[in-house]
Amino acid sequence: xxxxxxxxxxxxxxxxALPGDTLTTAHELKTHDGATVQGLLRVVPxxxxxxxxxxxxxxxxxxxxxxxxxxxxxxxxxxGSRSAGNDLTLLHEQALLDMAAGQLFLREEGFxxxxxxxxxxxxxxxxxxxxxxxxxxHQRLVSTPGGKxxxxxxxxxxxxxxxxxxAPHPGQGALLLRVxxxxxxxxxxxxxxxxxxxxxxxxxxxxxxxxxxxYSHDFIEGYRRAQHARVARIDAVARERVEAASxxxxxxxxSADPRDQRASLATGVLAVYRTDADLRNVDLSIDSNxxxxxxLFGSRPDLTNYGIVGFGRLTTPxxxxxxWSGLSSRANLVKNLESVTVPTLLVxxxxxxxxxxxxxxxxxxxxxxxxxxxVEVAGRHFGAPLVAGGTSxxxxxxxxxxxxxxxxxxxxxxxxx
Numbered sequence: 001x002x003x004x005x006x007x008x009x010x011x012x013x014x015x016x017a018l019p020g021d022t023l024t025t026a027h028e029l030k031t032h033d034g035a036t037v038q039g040l041l042r043v044v045p046x047x048x049x050x051x052x053x054x055x056x057x058x059x060x061x062x063x064x065x066x067x068x069x070x071x072x073x074x075x076x077x078x079x080g081s082r083s084a085g086n087d088l089t090l091l092h093e094q095a096l097l098d099m100a101a102g103q104l105f106l107r108e109e110g111f112x113x114x115x116x117x118x119x120x121x122x123x124x125x126x127x128x129x130x131x132x133x134x135x136x137x138h139q140r141l142v143s144t145p146g147g148k149x150x151x152x153x154x155x156x157x158x159x160x161x162x163x164x165x166x167a168p169h170p171g172q173g174a175l176l177l178r179v180x181x182x183x184x185x186x187x188x189x190x191x192x193x194x195x196x197x198x199x200x201x202x203x204x205x206x207x208x209x210x211x212x213x214x215y216s217h218d219f220i221e222g223y224r225r226a227q228h229a230r231v232a233r234i235d236a237v238a239r240e241r242v243e244a245a246s247x248x249x250x251x252x253x254x255s256a257d258p259r260d261q262r263a264s265l266a267t268g269v270l271a272v273y274r275t276d277a278d279l280r281n282v283d284l285s286i287d288s289n290x291x292x293x294x295x296l297f298g299s300r301p302d303l304t305n306y307g308i309v310g311f312g313r314l315t316t317p318x319x320x321x322x323x324w325s326g327l328s329s330r331a332n333l334v335k336n337l338e339s340v341t342v343p344t345l346l347v348x349x350x351x352x353x354x355x356x357x358x359x360x361x362x363x364x365x366x367x368x369x370x371x372x373x374x375v376e377v378a379g380r381h382f383g384a385p386l387v388a389g390g391t392s393x394x395x396x397x398x399x400x401x402x403x404x405x406x407x408x409x410x411x412x413x414x415x416x417x
Contacts, residue, residue: 013383013394016067019044029101031082032155037098039079041109042066047075049113049409050106052160054079055122056095056172056323056331057087064383065117065166068398073411077106087315088269091322092128092172092331093141093150096157099129103158113409115162117401120354120381121175123168126160127336133157134339145321145328146242162408164345166397167381168363169355170333176311177326179295181274182226187234190273190306197226199277200302206282209293209300213282220279220286228327234272235325238317241267267317272324275310276301280356287356290378290386296353334366343371345404347397349379351386371408375400 018024024042031037040061041050051069053060053076060078069076081098083090106114118126132140132152140152169175181199186192200206205215215223248263280286281295282302298304312324321328337344344367348360364374377400378386379393386393405411 013064013392015062015064015394016071018042018067019070021045022070027105029079029105031097031101033094033097033151035082035094035098037080037082037101039077039102039105041075041077042070043075044070044073047073047411048111049115049405049411050075050077050109050111051115051117051164051405052077052079052099052102052106052126053117053119053122054081054099054102054125055084055119056081056092056125057083057085057090057121059084060119060122063119064392064394065119065398065401068394068402069405072402072406074402074405075111075411077102087312087323088319089316090319091144091148091150092125092329093144093148093152093322095125096129096132096152097150097155099125100133100155100157103160104156107158113161114158115164115405115409116160117164117166118168119166120169121172123163123165124171124331124333124336126163126165127333127340128331129157130160130163130342131336131339133159134341141330144318145325145330146238146318147246148318160342162343162345162405163340163369164347164401164404165363166347166383166401167349167352167355167393168333168346168359170359170362171326171329171331171336172311172323173326173329174332174334175326175354176275176324177227177231178224179275179278179311180227180230180272181277181305182223182230184230184274187237187271187273197223199223199279199282200305206302208302209282212284212293213279214285215279215283223279231325231327234270234320235328238270238320238325241317242321270315270317270320272312272315272320274305275312276305276307281353287358289357290351291353291380292351294353296381334362337363337366338368341368341370343408344369344373345401346372346374347400348374348376349381349383349393349397350376351378351380351393354381373404
């Protein structure tokens, strides 16, 4: 019998219908550095506040929250980055310029207030943007962790008026740091394993579902140290390849040899095997909440960990350092929130498999906002109901967000769906 390792049905939640008087327009924007990004603007009559939904690598055009905001009189802007759907080359510093283009556009459209909404990894992008926008131009970043120049110091970065977060995990890199399998002994062999660190080895505490796994404190601590060490090793390889390409570019600048130009582009691609190995997905006693057994990628992490799914599986060295390295990436939600002073709402989903109670506590402590609100709603990471037939997490999140918005950013007349 073939094991059931399908992606959970809760990953794909159909949004509710849009209000009948919604006006939708498509827009193509140019970023400060000349890239092209696309977005959809949905407006209902009387809307003076617009919410801005964006993710660094996912398409939020039909996000489940869109109708939740429109039905209560708010306009909605959904935008992609230049790397939408493509982890391979995603640089978070470039995504900040993409977000800036959307912020500029919405101000030019005449909205009185713009509120950023970040779901999952979109929360870190929004907070990273606010961190950089809040700085004086000369204090902003000038390059990616790999050294690629980024013109944040001369770009216009309009500040949003508020930030709302749904199921925020700590950032792409910070997330990968805790889901990467540290038992890999050979980065070129997806089956290589150090049994003493194998999270799916029965002698270490693993049990096949439906029986829960139970890991000892010593194993958990050693596992986390080994995860850190594996990311550090990959970082070293990435930096070596980026520097080799940079050296080739320097040689080419004073040489007519085309071999140097070719070498400057030949950084290669990193294949990072086995990135679906968070112990909390099989040992539900670790940072417990109401989550079901399994990960975001399936009900059998012991199998999906060896497949092609998972975070950061294929990436350039530059993108690894900017986005997927929990040691090098600057897109870290806890750190970014230390600079976010605008009114902030955190909506924690009680059955989340990627963002846990300890994360919410850390984010609450880190926030610099004097107007910070943390609420819990029943649901799963992508907005599915916590129990079959129950109210969806998306609807409950929408209610919480609209209640919070109504007290701070009143808009036009209520629109009934």
